Amino acid sequence: MKAAKIYGAKDIRVEEAEIPVLENGMVKVKVEYAGICGSDMHEYLAGTYPMRTQPVLGHEFSGVVVEVGEGVTNAKVGDRVAVEPLIPCGKCDNCQRGFVNLCTERQGYGYTVSGGFAQFAVVKEENIFHLPENMSLELGALVEPTAVAVHAVRQSQLKLGDTAAIFGAGPIGLLLLQAVKAAGASEVFIVEVSEERRQKALELGATHVINPIGTDAVAFIREQTNGGVNVAFDAAGVQTNPLK
Ligand SMILES: [Zn+2]
Ligand SMILES: [Zn+2]
Incomplete structure (x- = not known):
């Protein structure tokens, strides 16, 4: 073969x-x-x-x-x-x-x-x-990466009506978005640098998309949620640029 x-x-x-x-x-x-x-x-x-x-x-x-x-x-x-x-x-x-x-x-x-x-x-x-x-x-x-996202949402103990933030809207971030929505999240904040991926996140039901270049994502989320979301997921795995 x-x-x-x-x-x-x-x-x-x-x-x-x-x-x-x-x-x-x-x-x-x-x-x-x-x-x-x-x-x-x-x-x-x-x-x-x-x-x-x-x-x-x-x-x-x-x-x-x-x-x-x-x-x-x-x-x-x-x-x-x-x-x-x-x-x-x-x-x-x-x-x-x-x-x-x-x-x-x-x-x-x-x-x-x-x-x-x-x-x-x-x-x-x-x-x-x-x-x-x-x-x-x-x-x-896509069953395997979807299982990764579903497992993460179960681990997070997100409850019906909770708010969520997802950092990174690559395949895993977008699957997480669908999994938190299926689990009953009320508001989902997506933090993503790529315009194309932010658009896809909106299509899939994100309530807010944030471009962290130019916007302080954490401050924005805190402001919108009265102090912060109930659960947050890191699906980016990137470090802040140490040279900045
Ligand atoms: Zn893999
Ligand atoms: Zn073993």
């Missing part, structure tokens, strides 16, 4: 790769769509992460099941699925406490196991999620 492999900073090559072996309890997925994550960009710009043990990228992807291994009960050929990229060990302290996302021994498709920037991925049965009939495979590739 063809796969996109990362060798280092600014060095990704589309090459031939072996299709991983279909073991018991696993399914082979023909990849249809795969998203480029911010972390893929980091690796592309700055070099690979220490946790990477193989080169095939891609951890936000969807596709169609083309083969099932022995013992698989929850999938059949033709199923449309999204893939959960995290493979927790199930044994470490964090896993035992239910925090599988913080597993200290975690493996992952696109990092330690061949990922979704390839024609095929072989994944554990428990890592697939069936897409509803009315959801396209294209949207299926």
Whole structure:
């Protein structure tokens, strides 16, 4: 199969790769769509992460099941699925406490196991999620980043009617916007430097958009909310320019 492999900073090559072996309890997925994550960009710009043990990228992807291994009960050929990229060990302290996302021994498709920037991925049965009939495979590739946003909103304990601020309106910020609205946020402030992204945020229901270049975002939000929002999310991850 063809796969996109990362060798280092600014060095990704589309090459031939072996299709991983279909073991018991696993399914082979023909990849249809795969998203480029911010972390893929980091690796592309700055070099690979220490946790990477193989080169095939891609951890936000969807596709169609083309083969099932022995013992698989929850999938059949033709199923449309999204893939959960995290493979927790199930044994470490964090896993035992239910925090599988913080597993200290975690493996992952696109990092330690061949990922979704390839024609095929072989994944554990428990890592697939069936897409509803009315959801396209294209949207299926957004299930993973959407789960990130939904988890963040749950962690924030935002309540019906609360106000929220989101710093950064890239894909994660825009998904957070939709998640806080679904959770019942009354007012949502988006802080974003890009005009295009601010427009998209308005389209998706932001009540206020702020360009932090030229406006003191924190002062503006405090003024509009009588002291501050109930919850705030950092989806930008940038430092203030130390030279300013
Ligand atoms: Zn990601
Ligand atoms: Zn674990």
